[in-house]
Amino acid sequence: MSALPRLPLTVIGGYLGAGKTTLLNRLLSEPHGQKIMVMVNDFGAINIDAALIERADGDTLSLTNGCVCCTMGNDLFMALGDALDRRPRPDHLVIEASGIADPAKIAMAARAEPDMAYGGIAVVVDGENWPKLADDPLIGAQMRGQVQVADVLLVSKTGGALAPNLAVRLAALSRAPLLDLADLPQVAPVLLGGMAPDGVQGGLQGVAADHPAYVGWAHEGAERLERPALEALLAARPAGIYRLKGHVLSPDGALEVHVVGPTIDIKPAQSDSTRVVAIGLASQIDRETIAAWWANAAA
Amino acid sequence: MAQITVYNAQKIITMDANRPMATHVAVRDGRILAVGGADCADQWGPVTHDSTFADAVLMPGFVEGHCHMMSGFIWDYAYAGYHDRIDPDGKLWRGKTDIETVIADMRAYASTMPDDQPLLTWGFDPIFLQSERLNRHHLDQISDTRPVAFLFSSGHLMCVNSVVLRMVGYDGATNVEGVMKGADGTPNGELQEMAAMFPVMRRLGMDYRTKAHQEKYIHQFAKVCVRAGVTTATDLFATITDQGLAELKRVTAQPDYPVRIVPTIAAMNAAPEEIAAQAHAVAAHSHDKLRLGAVKLMTDGSIQGWSARVRAPGYVGGQPNGLWNTPPETIFALCEVMQRERVQMHAHTNGDEASDVTLNAIEAAARKHPWPGARHVLQHAQMMEGGLFRRAAELGVCVNLFVNHIWYFGDQHAALTIGEDRAARMDGCRSALDAGVAMAIHSDAPVTPMGPLFTASCAVNRKTMSGRVLGPAQRITVDEALRAITLGAAYTLKMDAEVGSIETGKRADFAVLGQDPTAIDPAHLADVPVLGTVTGGHVTLL
Structure with missing residues (x-):
């Protein structure tokens, strides 16, 4: 690759x-x-x-x-x-x-x-x-x-x-x-998501955080999920997240995740930590709801 | 004074009502000077007699009104199809009628290739094989070390071996529509539609965009044409780049280049005004053996892919109606602009609804911008029946029917796509001629092999692969079919005043045949041997 x-x-x-x-x-x-x-x-x-x-x-x-x-x-x-x-x-x-x-x-x-x-x-x-x-x-x-x-x-x-x-x-x-x-x-x-281009590897700042109409949520951690568990977690994401992307550690190497609306795409990737960002409209979702949902990943 | 050469032949079939048969034809400066007997040109001065064709039969050079220059480069790939096929150099590739033969032949072919080269094949069509569907295990038997990819003849499917699957990272976890999986949950090698095929094509260098107009392939295409007796051939959905145009112009102008090439610009992915402007701009580069200026519309899909737009009662298996490649609104816009700007259109319409909509669009355009002699052409037009043909005749619209389908897919059309009644009248040459429509017939090579005599035979015999006669009422006579592959097709390209018959003043374009197609059992029309061609007086023998 x-x-x-x-x-x-x-x-x-x-x-x-x-x-x-x-x-x-x-x-x-x-x-x-x-x-x-x-x-x-x-x-x-x-x-x-x-x-x-x-x-x-x-x-x-x-x-x-x-x-x-x-x-x-x-x-x-x-x-x-x-x-x-x-x-x-x-x-x-x-x-x-x-x-x-x-x-x-x-x-x-x-x-x-x-x-x-x-x-x-x-x-x-x-x-x-x-x-x-x-x-x-x-x-x-x-x-x-x-x-x-x-x-x-x-x-x-x-x-x-x-x-x-x-x-x-x-x-x-x-x-x-x-x-x-x-x-x-x-x-x-x-259309693009909320991150700066190097967002997955580097900074988590981006457009989403900059505009009050949008809610941007970013997370970095060491949680490791098996692919089926990750798929289950993503399937249960709160409504109002338009996009989510990032790298998630798994027992067989990292996975790159792209969620857009109802579609989830997962591919193998290289990463030494779990880093995820999500975006939604401020009128429909807040950062706490996203954080509370993701906390299940560590459970 | 230019030299006059008088050729004698066993027989010359002229397609000229003034003198249907002759034994001699005189050629001067690439044009026909006289037709008749040995003395036909004597009044013009001293002549040289040439008996090269003494044992042959001459006809007007055949005109293939719907094919693609891809027919030239497709032979870079190994042929893996069901029917016997002859490559541009005359080598016979035997048809492979079961998977075992496919594997054996392709293994043998691969053994002649350098180790690091991928084996790419074309022409395979699962519709003809009764056995298990082709999968990666079969292709792994051909090679488990080099990439192997079979491009199916529809162009929408391929099958690859395990090496290729690893190369693109397709495995049990892959969740991509079109990456087909076997009972064990792993990819079985079959890839459907471009999205799933694209990563493979990208890595194996299968980029066709500019290939057709490269010098090597322009020559290769000419070989395909000469073998079929064709002296005028289209490239009916061309992407014309500056570089490609320069090459086409230069190569076809070479004195020994044996084909008049008629590329038509793909009328897609740009505003109609821009397409018309490009058509005019490239038309200025035309010369004797390169004719530019027409465009090709792509309205619907294919009948055997269930993507053609058909009218009631639809597909016999209850499949949903097909897909527009160009929305009707845009077909109307294109027709209006092309008609206004005097750009001739060839419109791909397979299903009868697509033919109907396109006729409506041409009628509306013609009302706003009258253009007698526009000669727009409905291409394929496979499901047109009496009513649509009569409308086409009223509007001065030509049809170029894909009559080779009767042999290749006729049985499938009757059983699986449009059902018995409409299959019996499809590619209805009789109805078209009776309605007074200007008609040609074609191969769409490389979809089916280029061979106007085979195409004529399909129109005359309407035999399918299973041997039945499909729609006997639509059969036409040998004379009518021979006209369709010469003057008829030339008319659809607006070249009928120049080629398509052997008569004084026209270009000296001949098909050189080993037998008289009018003197044999019509059942064997396709077997008449082609010995070569003459193009503008230049002789190319096989």
Whole structure:
């Protein structure tokens, strides 16, 4: 295995016009401190503040904050390979799936590939048009399918309030947290997680701790869990944790854990301590609840 | 004054109604000067007689309207498929009809390779084998020291040996959709869909993006074409890079390069306006043997993968309807922009719902931006029936039917995918011609082998692998089928004024055959030997 840290991959799904590009523009301009690589379908739709653009080179935009934005071409998976081979390797890869794509088919690559980490599937749901799209005889099944695989659902165009019937329909399809994009002060914590890029190995400071709307929780210890016990513990995590990641010691070597919404991904790793960070919305969870739950790990 | 060469042949089938048969053809400057008897060109000045083809039958060079230049580089891999297949250098790879033969042949092949090289194979399709499903234990018998990966013919599946599983870290603890597991809870070697296959492909260097347009493979592709008598061939979903374009331009311009190549740009992953702009930009690089400017849309999936978008009554096993690769809304947007910008479209539509939606989109676009002579083409169009064909005819839309499916998958379509009635009318050449649609037929090589005479035979005989005749009412005559693989296909590429028949003024593109396809039992049409081709007067014999 490569000595480089794994490249986390987050996939943004959602139909045409749902607001995926707006979300990416937002992400790229936020002060998240990470060097993100964003791959999009339609380069022309990306509309970054000109002041942020350092260099435009063919189909790659380099930003002053160290992020890059590029097109993926006709072979998405080989483009993933290019991102992995890029030096320095980006801190996080974000892919905009095409409007009709099943984002899980892309995100699954992060679970399969030893050099990648699962960063989850965020599906942008068009608050105005989704119910109509979901009932469309031609594309309805694919629209509902996107919601079914989401780890987090981000609703756009709500006009300030999530329509209850929309929330009910989405909840019937998905266990993923449902967030109104208008309510989110920052999108990076939801899309990337709350840590600085070297968070797992090093510091535990990050965006989550910096913004009052989010709760960040970090833990370092020496607890050792067998894989089944870890899986059971994670399965019993409190609702309201959107993301959790870290290294957990186990009798057969350390495990790297990525939890996004309802999805749990575990891979072998190297670490000399157990270090975990989690993030949720302050309105839904507090640090004490997370700490109390994790205390079961030592029990 | 340029030299005039008069070739005599046993027979020349011209596909020109003015003179359907001839014995001599005169060539000057790469073009046909005259057709007829020995004296056909005498009025043009002194001639040189050439009897190279004295024992052969000449036809217009065949036109393969739907294939991929990947047919050239796929032979870097070992062939592990069920049917006999001939590689570009003429070597026969015998079909492997049971797992034991697969293992034995691939073991023998691996023994000729350097130790550190992975064994990669193509063409294997589990649908044809009755036995146990291929798994890592079989592949471990081929080699337990080198990586072994079988890419299945659908492109969506592979099977790998234990060496490869270790290389990518797949084990009992792996919880990845597509990493299939056996009864013992460990991966059995089968990997489904790209996400599970990607770590393997990345480590074994299976990156196809730019390969097709590298010099070596452009030549390799030409060999595949010559073997099939093809002088004009498409690359029907091309990613065109600056470097690839430069290579294509340079290599195909070489005087002895024997094929006119027609790459069409993949109309995906960019705004329609950008795609149209790229099509125009590359069109400026066209020359005699390289034709650019058209685009390819990918609307739905495949019928045998149950991913084609089909209309009622759906799939016979109750499978859910298939998947759009391009949403209908975007199909409409693409059609409108391409029609407005005068860019010809080839649209992959396997299921009848996909054909229907695409016809609707073309109709809407044509209303806004009239373009007589657009000649957009529905590719595969396998489930179109009378009604859709008549609409295509009204709209001036062509079809290029994937009639090779009748032989390769016809039995499966009747039993497993769309059921008896619709299988009997699928790839319905008779209905298309009767409706007055401009029609071609194709191989989609390397999905099925390139071989227009085989394709013509499928349209004439409609025999399946089990030997039954599937949908006899859709059979067409030998003459009609020969037209479909020459002038018919040339029409769909807007090259019918230039190639597709042997008549004065057209390019001297011929297929050189060992037998007269119109004088044999039509059941043996596919067995007519191809001896070589002539392209722009340049002779390439096998």
